[in-house]
């Protein structure tokens with residue numbers, strides 16, 4: 001997942017963009033970038049690393065201007081090269097910069113078209129560079145020296161016609177304004193907000209509402225699937241539906257894991273959805289283990305499962321204890337690149353408080369089990385700390401299928417539940433019992449927050465891909481190009497991977513990487 005933000009302000013936006021990216025850091029830890037616009041000049045700083053490492057004072061002071069966009073990256077296409085950090089830039093027409101959350105499922109086909117028909121060069125393997133060039137081509141096709149809102153919305157329509165998959169986007173058209181749009185299924189979240197200043201209204205577009213409210217804006221609403229927003233250089237705001245047949249199917253994994261609990265996505269509080277997951281999971285535990293279960297204590301695996309675990313414990317009427325302490329200086333492990341790094345990080349990140357385990361039957365609760373990296377380590381730690389029995393509960397159903405919409409789960413063979421029964425997974429992770437949430441209960445946990453949404457993208461649980469363009473061939477190719485060993489090679493050219501892509505920053509970079 002990635003985090004995106006764009007601000008159309010009345011004074012310098014560099015600090016606000018930085019602050020928004022720190023609030024969205026949980027969506028991507030690999031790279032970060034900001035581009036701002038002053039007059040007809042763009043200023044860009046992007047590199048691999050966390051927000052706090054990429055931007056130093058010398059970069060911040062040079063990010064001048066009242067308009068800008070920012071990105072935190074968790075790669076799902078291309079490589080981890082800093083040349084693929086975002087925002088991306090293309091000089092024609094007008095000078096457009098773009099930041100993307102999601103994943104295009106037809107990026108290869110479009111890249112071919114862009115070259116053969118539209119005569120455009122793509123320099124990286126990033127689907128986001130493809131998306132930017134489609135948008136640029138569609139805007140150029142309007143043939144205007146000064147594009148207005150109709151031209152911008154026409155171009156977004158063109159993007160919807162050509163691009164398949166998931167995309168939440170912010171883009172800046174140099175000298176003309178800020179654009180945001182969301183794919184016709186609304187798979188990835190995008191919301192916008194505003195705030196009044198003595199000089200007039202300022203607007204913000206972001207992946208999650210928490211980035212809007214934390215900066216002192218108030219959330220106006222989510223963009224609808226297929227909808228676009230444009231704020232022109234005079235500060236006027238326009239929105240328009242740009243898809244022919246939009247169909248709400250937001251990603252349910254946002255509610256399970258990705259989003260922050262203090263965000264509201266598509267009018268569903270993430271926090272409340274997780275509480276409902278805890279309640280429903282408690283009911284299932286009662287059904288499976290009976291009223292006379294022998295669980296002494298419920299414990300979350302910090303951080304994300306806390307909200308569900310508290311409700312689960314309440315509902316089961318069992319003590320809730322924090323038996324694992326999290327090292328606050330280590331980020332999320334699931335979104336780290338490479339299995340060895342993820343495995344090592346679990347041990348560095350979580351440490352047991354032994355007295356909470358000694359002689360007890362513990363129920364460990366996590367939001368999800370994906371590769372099984374976390375639960376395997378944690379269950380062993382609980383046993384080493386003296387637990388009698390270790391049960392494990394997951395607030396999401398078994399993750400069995402790859403994700404193609406912006407979560408880096410490309411290969412089914414890397415998913416612990418793929419092709420295994422629940423009992424086999426239980427044995428493999430070394431638990432005394434394993435209880436998974438039912439998919440209907442997970443969907444109900446989200447839907448109860450907004451019954452108007454009748455469909456969610458649940459592909460990682462049921463293998464049904466809402467965009468309708470995914471077949472076994474596609475999944476095989478994805479797995480071959482992005483499984484752990486393929487990524488290792490790609491990111492280490494010495495091991496037979498492609499040569500490192502040369503960054504082509506023109507004069508945008510406020511400081512070239514050392």
Ligand SMILES: O=P(O)(O)OC[C@H]1O[C@H](OP(=O)(O)OP(=O)(O)O)[C@H](O)[C@@H]1O
Nearest residue numbers: 303304332333334369370371372373374
């Ligand atoms: O089965 P796995 O492949 O280990 O993936 C699932 C785990 O990864 C995530 O935690 P993460 O450490 O990324 O973030 P968190 O601190 O927000 O829980 C998630 O919350 C699970 O704990």
Ligand SMILES: NC(=O)CC[C@H](N)C(=O)O
Nearest residue numbers: 001002075076077101102
């Ligand atoms: N997780 C994401 O949203 C990734 C965005 C884009 N596909 C990239 O790899 O940079």
Ligand SMILES: [Mg+2]
Nearest residue numbers: 301302303304
């Ligand atoms: Mg976790």
